[in-house]
Amino acid sequence: MKLLNNGVNDRNSRLKLGAIIVALVALIILPLCIESDYIKHLLIMVCIGTILGMTFSMLYSTGLITLGAAAFYAVGAYTSTMLVTSAGLSFWAALPLTVIVAVVLSLGFGAIFVRNAGVAFVIITLIFVQVIVIAAGQVEFLGGWGGIMGIPRPDSLGPVEFTTKQDLYYLILAILLLIIIIYNALYSSRIGRAWRAIKLSPNLAGTLGINAYRYRLLAFVIGSTTAAVAGCFYAHYFQNITPGAFAGWLSIYVQLYAVLGGLEFYILGPAFGAVIMTFVPEYLRVVKEIEPIVTGVLLLIIILFFPGGILGTIKNPPDLSLKSFKSRLSRVKNRLSQGNKS
Amino acid sequence: MVLLEIQNITKIFGGLIALRDVSFDINRSEIVGLIGPNGAGKSTLFNIISGFHHPDKGRILFKDRQINGLQVDRIARMGIGRIFQEPTLFMQETIFENVLSGFHRHYREAAWKALLHTPAANREERIKKNKAIEILEFMELSALSGELAANLPHGRQRVLAIAIALASEPDLLLLDEPVTGMNPSETTTMIEKIRQIRGRGITVLIVEHDMRAVMSLCDRIVVLNLGVKLVEGTPDRIKSDERVIEAYLGKQVI
Numbered sequence A: 001m002k003l004l005n006n007g008v009n010d011r012n013s014r015l016k017l018g019a020i021i022v023a024l025v026a027l028i029i030l031p032l033c034i035e036s037d038y039i040k041h042l043l044i045m046v047c048i049g050t051i052l053g054m055t056f057s058m059l060y061s062t063g064l065i066t067l068g069a070a071a072f073y074a075v076g077a078y079t080s081t082m083l084v085t086s087a088g089l090s091f092w093a094a095l096p097l098t099v100i101v102a103v104v105l106s107l108g109f110g111a112i113f114v115r116n117a118g119v120a121f122v123i124i125t126l127i128f129v130q131v132i133v134i135a136a137g138q139v140e141f142l143g144g145w146g147g148i149m150g151i152p153r154p155d156s157l158g159p160v161e162f163t164t165k166q167d168l169y170y171l172i173l174a175i176l177l178l179i180i181i182i183y184n185a186l187y188s189s190r191i192g193r194a195w196r197a198i199k200l201s202p203n204l205a206g207t208l209g210i211n212a213y214r215y216r217l218l219a220f221v222i223g224s225t226t227a228a229v230a231g232c233f234y235a236h237y238f239q240n241i242t243p244g245a246f247a248g249w250l251s252i253y254v255q256l257y258a259v260l261g262g263l264e265f266y267i268l269g270p271a272f273g274a275v276i277m278t279f280v281p282e283y284l285r286v287v288k289e290i291e292p293i294v295t296g297v298l299l300l301i302i303i304l305f306f307p308g309g310i311l312g313t314i315k316n317p318p319d320l321s322l323k324s325f326k327s328r329l330s331r332v333k334n335r336l337s338q339g340n341k342s
Numbered sequence B: 001m002v003l004l005e006i007q008n009i010t011k012i013f014g015g016l017i018a019l020r021d022v023s024f025d026i027n028r029s030e031i032v033g034l035i036g037p038n039g040a041g042k043s044t045l046f047n048i049i050s051g052f053h054h055p056d057k058g059r060i061l062f063k064d065r066q067i068n069g070l071q072v073d074r075i076a077r078m079g080i081g082r083i084f085q086e087p088t089l090f091m092q093e094t095i096f097e098n099v100l101s102g103f104h105r106h107y108r109e110a111a112w113k114a115l116l117h118t119p120a121a122n123r124e125e126r127i128k129k130n131k132a133i134e135i136l137e138f139m140e141l142s143a144l145s146g147e148l149a150a151n152l153p154h155g156r157q158r159v160l161a162i163a164i165a166l167a168s169e170p171d172l173l174l175l176d177e178p179v180t181g182m183n184p185s186e187t188t189t190m191i192e193k194i195r196q197i198r199g200r201g202i203t204v205l206i207v208e209h210d211m212r213a214v215m216s217l218c219d220r221i222v223v224l225n226l227g228v229k230l231v232e233g234t235p236d237r238i239k240s241d242e243r244v245i246e247a248y249l250g251k252q253v254i
């Protein structure tokens, strides 16, 4: 009678939390050791990418694959921009209002979208993000295809200003940290358990009283709202937005972060993926021109040969030998016979 | 006292009549057997009771309320649990996590309290974990609690499926071939477990081809053949019924 509780998983989640804390301390010190504003910009993009990747992973944790991760990123960027430039609100008033708008819109659209699972959901989200992009481009009021220029930086909060790359890096890092804390709480609660149940076996989840529709809708709303917050930051960081920035490859990239890092690591996976996908191309300037091709090939290689992603491959190195298979089998048998005796 | 009423259920798949005008009742705290040759419509009836299929004709009443037409999760929350004929588990999770998921509908503290780890929510979570440990001990799976469900042999997977269903604390438990794939000693243990499950106040409807298990367990048996209810009665009556013997003729299972 060892393992009376799920000791394995308590240890795992503590390890996971430890890794996140170490990474965060490093991330706080990092910009102080860096001179280059360009590198700081890349760090900011890593944070945004991680947030978007995490929204993809949240839907994935319920068994849904979205190709529209950029849709509410755009909604957030445009909502906040309009609230600040047209309505004259401060960034700090626009942010919570953007959250409310995102919750309402994602609840409305999600209520229709998540009725469909599988390929249908993938296609719907893909179309949705294109519709958002075209809508933004066609509507004069939203700046048309030329977008909106001269969006102000976030207003200063008392003595804290948001003017340099370093300031803005700390702002997005704080946002990222908050989101990680919320997501971690969700995943380790019965909500996260219900999400995984729906993904692993919708039928069994149903017989346990879990309403797949409602739980998927919840994930859709939380993920979309998170993406909108990232979009809000993005608009005031770049200070200009165009519909094109949210089109095409962006949602694919977001998905790639999650897949590359490890699909089963809902927080660390996107973080690893975003770091690699942001920095590796920088040091492969040669391929810059054909980068989308390299990216596509990379995605294919990972899916085909390392389905666990980087973290999954580190955690369970693929050992395809017959010997390892047999030893695993005999270990299970041993435990079984122990179980019978006790 | 009647717990489940199956009234004139007819189910047609394309042109195939899987069930035709099937009716019977299940009383509280009974163990009722549902037997019949392959393709008789046993699993189809389970799927109708638990809401995966909707009948073309007839009604199902559970605790005097009509449940056919309701969604699967709604029916589960009313107190019907089931295991599937095919191995259906959260394969990539541990045995312990599988059982813990079974408690889903019994959390009372608000979800936001669980997210903030309030004392009340933590206490509730601890109680659920202790109950999961208790269920694993009862089903003799404790030693395996950290193992992935996918790594279990078939017989143990069926035991785990029942453990998960028990965690959902149903009033009525539908067991689709619980001892299939088990050796004789495992079967004997499982028969005893099912008796104890009934002892906990859970009503059981069981589909099983293993006649030794069915005859020793059930208070009452319903026999289906080609979608039609052939006969219903005590094990002794069923064993000696000519129509049953004829339906099973050549199988020599009774």
Ligand SMILES: Nc1ncnc2c1ncn2[C@@H]1O[C@H](COP(=O)(O)OP(=O)(O)OP(=O)(O)O)[C@@H](O)[C@H]1O
Pocket: B013, B016, B018, B036, B037, B038, B039, B040, B041, B042, B043, B044, B045, B085
């Ligand atoms: N979803 C479905 N679509 C079409 N036909 C079905 C479906 N489910 C069951 N059937 C058919 O209905 C009939 C009854 O099947 P069912 O699975 O209920 O039999 P059973 O009594 O459980 O048999 P077994 O002992 O082999 O499990 C079979 O002919 C089967 O092929």
Ligand SMILES: [Mg+2]
Pocket: B042, B043, B044, B085, B176
């Ligand atoms: Mg069957």
